[in-house]
Amino acid sequence: MILRLARLLLLAVALALPGFGFAQSPETPDYKAWEKTATEAEQMVQADKAQRPAFDKIRQDVVNWREKFKAAEDINASQISTVKAQIEALGPPPKEGESEDQAIADRRKKLNDELAKLQAPALRATEAASRADSIVANIDQVLRARQTDKLLRLTPSPLNPINWPEGVKVLTGLTSELASEMGQQLDQPDPYANARNNAPAIVGLLLVALMLVLRGRTWIDKLADVLEARLARNAQRVIDFIVSLGQLLLPIAGIALLEAALVQTELFGARWLELLLAIGVVLSAAFVAFWLSGRIFPRNDRQAAPFTLQSERRREGRVLTISLAVFAAIQGPFGDWLVARGQDVFEGSAKTAKEIDAAGHTLDAGFGVLVFPLQVLAAIALFRFGQLLRRHLRNETNGSEEGAFRDRLVGALGNALIGVAVVAPVLGGIGYINAANALIFPTILTLGLIALVLVLNQFFTDVYVLVTRREDDGRDSLIPALIGFLLGLLAMPPAALIWGARPADLAELWTRFQNGVSVSGVTISPGIFLTFAIVFVIGLMVTRLLQGALKTSLLPKTKIDKGGQNAIVSGLGYLGIFLAAIIAISSAGIDLSSLAIVAGALSVGVGFGLQTIVQNFVSGIILLIERPISEGDWIEVNGQMGIVKAISVRSTRIETFDRTEVIVPNADLISGQVTNWTRGNVTGRLIVPVGVAYGTDTRKVEKILHEVAENQSLVMMNPEPVVMFKGFGADSLDFEVRVILSDVNFILRVQSEMNHEINQRFAEAGIEIPFAQRDVWLRNPEVLRPKDEQTEEDADAEETFEDSGEDDSDTKRPVTRADYGKPQPGEGPEGMEEQRHDTSDGEADAGDR
Secondary structure, rough: OHHHHHHHHEEEEEEEHHEEEHOOOOOOOOOOHHHEEEEEHHHHHHHOOOHHHHHHHHHHHHHHHHHHHHHHHHOOOHHHHHHHHHHHHHHOOOOOOOOOHHHOOOOOOOHHHHHHHHHHHHHHHHHHOOOOOOOHHHHHHHHEEEEEHOOOOOOOOOOOOOHHHHHHHHHHHHHHHHHHHHHHHHHOOOOOHHHHHHHHHHHHHHHHHHHHHHHHHHHHHHHHHHHHOOHHHHHHHHHHHHHHHHHHHHHHHHHHHHHHHHHOOOOHHHHHHHHHHHHHHHHHHHHHHHHHHHHOOOOOOOOOOOOOHHHHHHHHHHHHHHHHHHHHHHHHHHHHHHHHHHHHHHOOOOOHHHHHHHHHHHHHHHHHHHOOOHHHHHHHHHHHHHHHHHHHHHOOOOHHHHHHHHHHHHHHHHHHHHHHHHHHHHHEEEEEEEHHHHHHHHHHHHHHHHHHHHHHHHHHHHHHHHOOOOEEEEEEOOHHHHHHHHHHHHHHHHHHHHHHOHHHHHHHHHHEEEEEEEEEOOOHHHHHHHHHHHHHHHHHHHHHHHHHHHHHHHHHHHHHHHHHHHHHHHHHHHHHHHHHHHHHHHHHOOOHHHHHHHHHHHHHHHHHHHHHHHHHHHHHHHHHEEEEEEEEOOEEEOOOOEEEEEEEEOOOEEOOOOOEEEEEHHHHHOOOOOOOOOOOOOOOEEEEEEEEEEOOOOHHHHHHHHHHHOOOEOOOOOOOOOEEEEEEOOOEEEEEEEEEEHHHHHHHHHHHHHHHHHHHHHHHOOOOOOOOOOOOOOOHHHHOHHHHHHHHHHHHHHHHHOOOOOOOOHHOOOOOOOOOOOOOEEEEOHHHOOOOOOOOOHHHHOOOO
């Protein structure tokens, strides 16, 4: 704990050190230069004629100025704080109609003038920063409007055969331009001189490049087989992923070396080098897709696959993935080169307005004709890919809730791919080429991003399983889920860029996030939140450290019982959390005074909606202070009986004797009736009912029961055991053995042992323990016998009645008041109560702990 606290303190110091450097008073910005830049930017926005590079440049200049203004908002911050403190020391200003001492009034006026002078630079910086925000927002609005117009621009339909020659014309023009450039290179006096001079390097680069491109993947496969045969199962997946990166890196390195060899020949001009670079990007994208497809649609069953597909479908998935990547790369870098070079060729040679319009029509029609087949091919691949995802749903048999949610996402993605595959070619065929491109190719790149996230999530999950050695439940634990969530968050900025967001838009969003969000006058920024979190965590760790020291070192050496110790530790925890929150709020500089009205309004809702929770919270505090119950007590509340395991702020946890957990609200323990069997002491009374047959010597029974009770070690002799002759029952003479146990927790064991011994002693003494019997009487039994037998029996009965007289002289002396002796505890009126739970299963479980 101490080491963790020390590391956290070092982290806080490290984070605070940069702040010390920025705490110095910043320089005053050059507002004249800013006025010139701001005016130029506003004029460009109003005219809306500048090209995008010019807008990007002026926007970056305005952003740089805004950062300077944000830093200048802290000018004279320390002096302003000092002057404000001096003004507050003078007391509140006089109300209207009142006056104050002239010296104080003069001093107040002087300080207010000084404060206004100190605040002037910061206020001017704030005003300039606000103007910069407005300019940046206007520029972004202009650029977004242009982007929208471009997407909705209608070009000549590529399905119209009239426009097909325009596509041929564009290809012919580009080919001629490339041939012309190559011809100029070869027309030099000795065009191969540099190639001959660099021949060793060129040959070496070509050989290495060809080996890496052609044989690199085979080497990596063999290395993976060797390593996996020697590694444990948990480590195989991790090593397989790391080694598989070679299948990606080696071919790409070979392509880079191949292009370097071609550059070394110095036979290619600028346009050819751009073309070769675009071709290299297409080939690299193919190898990336080849590696990614092998992770998403593995060739063998030893790799974990995110989709449930047969081997034939996985092979089709790999082919579709590579095809989609190649289509996207052709439309991306290669298409950008095509557009840029085409504009140079056709628009560069146009002089008049008519020629410019003709060149524009040629480019629009030609590019549409060239890109539309690529759109159709990509749409077909996307449609088939969507069907593969839907097939996964038919093959998936996972019935868990998490699996069902994941399957719904996969199904939605498959449907979206099919929809894009249908809509995009239709838009392209109509003439909305840019809209079709903006729909189908970002979808392909998004698929690649999702696949990359899945692969990385699987890899980090494998690493977690390897480190923790939790093969069974490690993949379904919380840490892999959090890793996947974090990867999803990290993928959001690239996804935004894929779908048309500019890097400047993301930078602006990050800037606004850093500046914070204002909530009812309280600004919450990442810096404020980080300060609050660090201070609060430090306070919480200090509180836990003190709690641990008290609980393990100090309190056990005192005479405070365990319940009191737990109450002190819990109270210290609540106090520490409260103080940590207050200190953290103060350290972060959060002013909560502006939230007082909102807090007052919310308190009404809290009073009504959360009154039960507040009641339980207050009751929990009362329980910890008064301690009517403590952890380890045997209590009975609301018909539930068990051992108190924990007392929290809202509720108390009781473990019943059948080992179930019962959560009791603290309000029930305060306002309801609670029986605490072991609060003051653990002594308690046990009542054992005993019945003997009629005709048994009751004094003998009493003696035996006394001996049995006194023979139990847990039965206390002060007060001594009592045997009560309760009365004459329907089937037996009823006795009760009442004893006080030194530990009531063993009540059932003592009762069982006494029953065993009573049964044994009664058997030895010939005392019968009766059971319920019934006699059947006939109303007219004489009808079943002859008349002469009835006369003889009546005479015998009469004679027996005459001889049954007894001598009253032997009658025993009545029991007097003195014979009862002094009443023992428990024999008063309370002794007449029937013992609760004497033979119930509830008490049986209660005693057998």
